[in-house]
Structure formats: structure tokens, C-alpha cells
Amino acid sequence: MGQYALKIILSALILVAIAEVAKRSTFWAAALASLPLTSLLAFVWLYLDTGDVQKVAALSSGIFWLVLPSLLLFVLLPLLLRSGVGFWLSLAVSSAATALAYLGTIKLLALFGIRL
Numbered sequence: 001m002g003q004y005a006l007k008i009i010l011s012a013l014i015l016v017a018i019a020e021v022a023k024r025s026t027f028w029a030a031a032l033a034s035l036p037l038t039s040l041l042a043f044v045w046l047y048l049d050t051g052d053v054q055k056v057a058a059l060s061s062g063i064f065w066l067v068l069p070s071l072l073l074f075v076l077l078p079l080l081l082r083s084g085v086g087f088w089l090s091l092a093v094s095s096a097a098t099a100l101a102y103l104g105t106i107k108l109l110a111l112f113g114i115r116l
Contacts (some may be wrong), residue, residue, distance in 0.1 A: 007045060014038070039063050062116045065109055069101035 014037055022029030043056050073094045080090035106116060 003048075010041060013029075013087070014041075036063075065105065065114065065116060066102065069105040070098060071100040072101045 014032075018029050018033045021032055039060070042059060046059060047053070047056050057091055077090055077094040078094060081087065085093070109116065
């Protein structure tokens with residue numbers, strides 16, 4: 001139970017830190033958010049929980065392939081916001097487009113024999 005609490009606290013601290021830094025500097029918040037901290041934590045937790053380096057390697061590979069469609073969110077959201085679309089609608093459209101990009105990427109990867 002203590003390990004889960006530690007995971008939750010560390011994850012929450014990262015999110016709060018990014019939100020607080022963003023109030024002062026969107027550049028530094030973006031820099032902090034762009035770091036693969038979540039992935040690093042996931043690698044550490046997975047390794048500590050299982051000791052299985054093959055699972056860590058598979059997780060790392062999966063993250064690599066799925067980062068690509070996630071970039072659509074970061075392109076589409078500011079385009080919609082800057083063109084006058086409201087925040088919630090922009091977020092919903094960007095998220096939906098990203099979800100479709102994930103599905104398309106998974107199907108495309110399967111055609112090449114890459115299983116996630």
C-alpha cells in the first residue's frame with residue numbers, strides 16, 4: 001500500500017509543479033512537461049515491481065510508437081484555440097483526433113508486424 005501512495009504522491013507532485021510553473025512561465029512549464037518524467041517513473045515502478053527488463057524494454061518501445069500520434073494534440077489544440085474555437089471544444093476535438101490517430105497508428109503498426 002505504501003508503494004502505491006508513493007507512486008500517487010510523486011505523480012501528483014509532477015502535475016502540480018507543471019501547473020504552478022505554467023502560471024509564471026509557459027516555456028518552463030512546457031519544458032518540464034515535455035520531459036519523459038512519467039515514462040521514467042513507469043520504467044522504475046515496472047522494474048521495481050517485476051524485475052523484468054524485457055517488460056521495461058517493451059514498454060519503452062510502445063511509448064516510442066505511441067508518442068508519434070500524441071503529437072497531433074499539441075499541433076491541433078493551439079491551431080484551434082488561435083482560430084477562435086472555445087477551449088473546451090478545442091480540447092475535445094484535439095483529444096478525439098488524437099484518439100483516432102492512436103487507433104490508426106496501432107492498425108498501421110500491425111500491418112508491419114509491430115505489436116504493442
